[in-house]
Amino acid sequence: MIKAVVFDFDGLILDTETPWYDAFSEIYKEHGAELPIELWGLGVGTSSEHFDPYAYLAECTGSEVDKKQIDELFWVKHGKLMESEKVRPGVVEYLRDARKLGLRIGLASSSPRSWIEKYLRQHGLFEWFEVIKTADDVSRIKPDPELYTAAAAELGVKPEEAVAFEDSPNGTRAAKSAGMYCVIVPNRLTSMLTFDEYDLRISSMAELPLAEVMGRFGN
Structure with a gap:
């Protein structure tokens, strides 16, 4: 029973998850890259050890990324998207x-x-x-x-x-x-x-x- x-x-x-993806996807596009949903999905519901979006962005662009700067931008974008959720x-x-x-x-x-x-x-x-x-x-x-x-x-x-x-x-x-x-x-x-x-x-x-x-x- x-x-x-x-x-x-x-x-x-x-x-909160779709806005997470949408916000990071937008950041990727601003860097001329794409964020595959299959890779992002590895980290949904768990920790970043399953998929690190910062490391993957650096891999896609071939250059180091400023994690702090991207993180700040991400939370601004995510916050705006969450306003309608x-x-x-x-x-x-x-x-x-x-x-x-x-x-x-x-x-x-x-x-x-x-x-x-x-x-x-x-x-x-x-x-x-x-x-x-x-x-x-x-x-x-x-x-x-x-x-x-x-x-x-x-x-x-x-x-x-x-x-x-x-x-x-x-x-x-x-x-x-x-x-x-x-x-x-x-x-x-x-x-x-x-x-x-x-x-x-x-x-x-x-x-x-x-x-x-x-x-x-x-x-």
Whole structure:
């Protein structure tokens, strides 16, 4: 029986990921280079050790890049793009329905807590989550399962009693490795990436009521 739901944050609740790619892609174009989405996707939902956009830009241009200058430019561009981003469709309804169904509600993200809390509070979502596990709480982030196993432990459920909601291949690998069911809800960016094992794919949380999703897992 499913007793908990655990949500990713970036790209799932709020699409911060597509603006990340768009901002860096724009910078690449300004340097006369292209940023392949397949390479960028290696780092989505995890750390830059899987793909370093600064090093790849230097490789493409054949010259050193000023990381600090590019970083400053990136955050300006990303901030502007984020001004138009809203909570993804169906998220609030899923949180409300999870509470109505008596499910524990957690969050597991590879991002720092300060980043997540800022946006959760900004969009009035922070109070929905009983447990929030971030990069600050673990030694290994996704695709390692530690974030999900830690969230399950604090929620007081076994991993197999929880359903994770993810938008990226790295996050999905983490959830499945932890032993959870995993529903993927790709965003504009990650819908173009290749996913491994998962239990259900939906285009949006507005596509299928949470009760029906839970019904597919025996609830």
